[in-house]
Amino acid sequence: MGREVQKIKEWMFSLQGKFILVASFCILVFTLSGSFVLISREKKLYQRDMINQCKVIAEISRVTLTNVMVFNELGMMDRQDLADYLDYFIMNLMERDKRIRYAMVFDTNGAVLASSNISEHSKLYSDNSLRKALLEPKETEIVSVLFGKESTYKITVPLNIDTKRWGVIQIGISMKEMHMSISSLKKEVALLVILFSSLSLSIISVGAKILAKPVTRLTLIMDRIRDHGDLDQHEKFKFKERRDELGSLQRSFLWMTRRLKDADKEHKKTIEVLSRTEKMVSIGTLASGVAHEINNPLGGITVCFKNLMRPGMDEETKQEHVEVINESLDRIKKIVEQLLNFSKMAVTEKSPVDLNGLITRQLLLLKYYISAKNIEVVKDLSEKLSAIPLDENKMGQVVMNIMINAIQAMENGGVMTIRTMRDNGFCEIHIEDTGKGIPSDIVNNIFDPFFTTKGVGEGTGLGLSVSKGIVEQHGGIIAVESAVNIGTKFRIRLPIA
Numbered sequence: 086m087g088r089e090v091q092k093i094k095e096w097m098f099s100l101q102g103k104f105i106l107v108a109s110f111c112i113l114v115f116t117l118s119g120s121f122v123l124i125s126r127e128k129k130l131y132q133r134d135m136i137n138q139c140k141v142i143a144e145i146s147r148v149t150l151t152n153v154m155v156f157n158e159l160g161m162m163d164r165q166d167l168a169d170y171l172d173y174f175i176m177n178l179m180e181r182d183k184r185i186r187y188a189m190v191f192d193t194n195g196a197v198l199a200s201s202n203i204s205e206h207s208k209l210y211s212d213n214s215l216r217k218a219l220l221e222p223k224e225t226e227i228v229s230v231l232f233g234k235e236s237t238y239k240i241t242v243p244l245n246i247d248t249k250r251w252g253v254i255q256i257g258i259s260m261k262e263m264h265m266s267i268s269s270l271k272k273e274v275a276l277l278v279i280l281f282s283s284l285s286l287s288i289i290s291v292g293a294k295i296l297a298k299p300v301t302r303l304t305l306i307m308d309r310i311r312d313h314g315d316l317d318q319h320e321k322f323k324f325k326e327r328r329d330e331l332g333s334l335q336r337s338f339l340w341m342t343r344r345l346k347d348a349d350k351e352h353k354k355t356i357e358v359l360s361r362t363e364k365m366v367s368i369g370t371l372a373s374g375v376a377h378e379i380n381n382p383l384g385g386i387t388v389c390f391k392n393l394m395r396p397g398m399d400e401e402t403k404q405e406h407v408e409v410i411n412e413s414l415d416r417i418k419k420i421v422e423q424l425l426n427f428s429k430m431a432v433t434e435k436s437p438v439d440l441n442g443l444i445t446r447q448l449l450l451l452k453y454y455i456s457a458k459n460i461e462v463v464k465d466l467s468e469k470l471s472a473i474p475l476d477e478n479k480m481g482q483v484v485m486n487i488m489i490n491a492i493q494a495m496e497n498g499g500v501m502t503i504r505t506m507r508d509n510g511f512c513e514i515h516i517e518d519t520g521k522g523i524p525s526d527i528v529n530n531i532f533d534p535f536f537t538t539k540g541v542g543e544g545t546g547l548g549l550s551v552s553k554g555i556v557e558q559h560g561g562i563i564a565v566e567s568a569v570n571i572g573t574k575f576r577i578r579l580p581i582a
């Protein structure tokens with residue numbers, strides 16, 4: 086039921102639906118008002134025709150009966166002849182026109198001289214129109230009255246010549262026939278209205294469907310492009326050539342999709358070129374970093390080796406040279422190890438880890454270093470972080486890298502604050518120091534491999550880039566906020582699920 090209502094609503098708000106609704110409304114208004122005008126005009130014509138017929142009947146009656154009255158007056162007819170003639174006249178009138186319901190002739194006193202109803206003879210009448218016609222006989226009066234339950238025209242005709250009055254004839258003509266004609270006309274018009282409306286509505290519906298078809302197709306294609314992102318969708322549909330506005334809409338749409346396709350291709354190409362360039366730049370940075378880092382100890386080794394090859398070196402100097410070579414080799418080994426770590430970063434094995442425990446263990450490893458540097462550690466660890474899916478070793482490495490950086494940044498002691506917290510489906514680790522801070526011009530470089538501000542042998546510049554890689558492997562983000570001479574805060578956000 087709900088779906089049906091939804092469908093009807095959708096149809097009503099569609100272009101086709103709106104057009105059909107407006108057209109139906111217009112057709113209804115026009116046909117109804119047209120029918121109303123037609124019927125009332127016909128009604129008036131019927132009434133006028135009927136009144137004219139009444140007037141004709143009235144005139145015939147008046148002429149005939151006044152003549153008879155004059156004959157009677159002149160003594161050419163006795164009273165009985167007059168009464169017989171009046172009865173005959175009424176009978177004849179009623180036979181000739183079946184619409185006549187009654188007819189009565191009154192004398193000047195309002196007494197019935199003759200009537201279509203025998204029982205009315207000699208009765209005295211004094212209704213308004215009769216009295217008016219008897220007292221001031223002027224012209225025929227036609228009024229509509231109810232005769233029984235039937236609408237009737239009551240015609241009152243004075244029988245007089247100038248001031249000479251003989252009486253009045255009253256005739257009732259039924260309006261039933263007129264009403265019947267009007268109601269059958271109404272039925273015919275209603276039938277015509279229904280026929281015309283349904284025919285024009287069907288034509289309009291078909292027309293609207295045909296007109297809306299190209300738009301519907303375009304909408305369908307656009308929807309598919311939106312859902313699948315495939316700009317070739319329009320090629321699966323055949324567009325008919327049209328010369329109207331819809332045709333130009335189709336052409337514009339095709340032009341637009343082609344442009345979009347070209348732009349999309351260009352965009353993909355640019356991204357490819359960019360990512361290739363980026364890769365080249367990273368490889369370049371990495372290579373130059375590695376070369377630089379290895380070159381220093383290698384230079385030392387070469388010098389020491391050359392010196393050792395020279396004869397005449399005393400034992401103590403020889404020992405010193407060997408130590409330098411040994412240290413330099415250690416340094417190279419460390420760099421190679423870090424590089425290997427860097428390349429192995431993608432392999433991450435996650436298991437539920439107690440994050441706070443992990444942090445505490447890393448802090449323990451740095452205990453000596455921290456106390457030697459006169460650093461106070463503040464821990465604010467949330468208790469809601471028991472089983473976070475992590476690669477424990479790698480995340481330990483991240484925490485360690487950031488804590489070592491913080492300790493190194495606080496040359497003259499300070500406070501290192503470590504916080505953990507839960508935020509909906511994420512957990513956060515904040516490591517904050519009160520050290521020297523990071524100048525704003527280099528803050529964007531600190532996550533680059535081999536970027537370091539530390540002296541040769543002090544830092545490789547891999548700590549933060551490795552850490553960033555590990556955090557991202559966990560689906561998290563790492564961010565930094567820093568102010569020179571005030572301190573630095575690293576924020577790690579990791580998903581819990």
Ligand SMILES: Nc1ncnc2c1ncn2[C@@H]1O[C@H](COP(=O)(O)OP(=O)(O)OP(=O)(O)O)[C@@H](O)[C@H]1O
Nearest residue numbers: 490491494522531537538544545546547548549573
């Ligand atoms: N807490 C901090 N305070 C001030 N500067 C920082 C801090 N952490 C990082 N930096 C800056 O970011 C640079 C890059 O840090 P990163 O840990 O990647 O390398 P590194 O510490 O120099 O060397 P490595 O960690 O490989 O021994 C650092 O050289 C330093 O300039």
Ligand SMILES: [Mg+2]
Nearest residue numbers: 486490548549
């Ligand atoms: Mg570091």
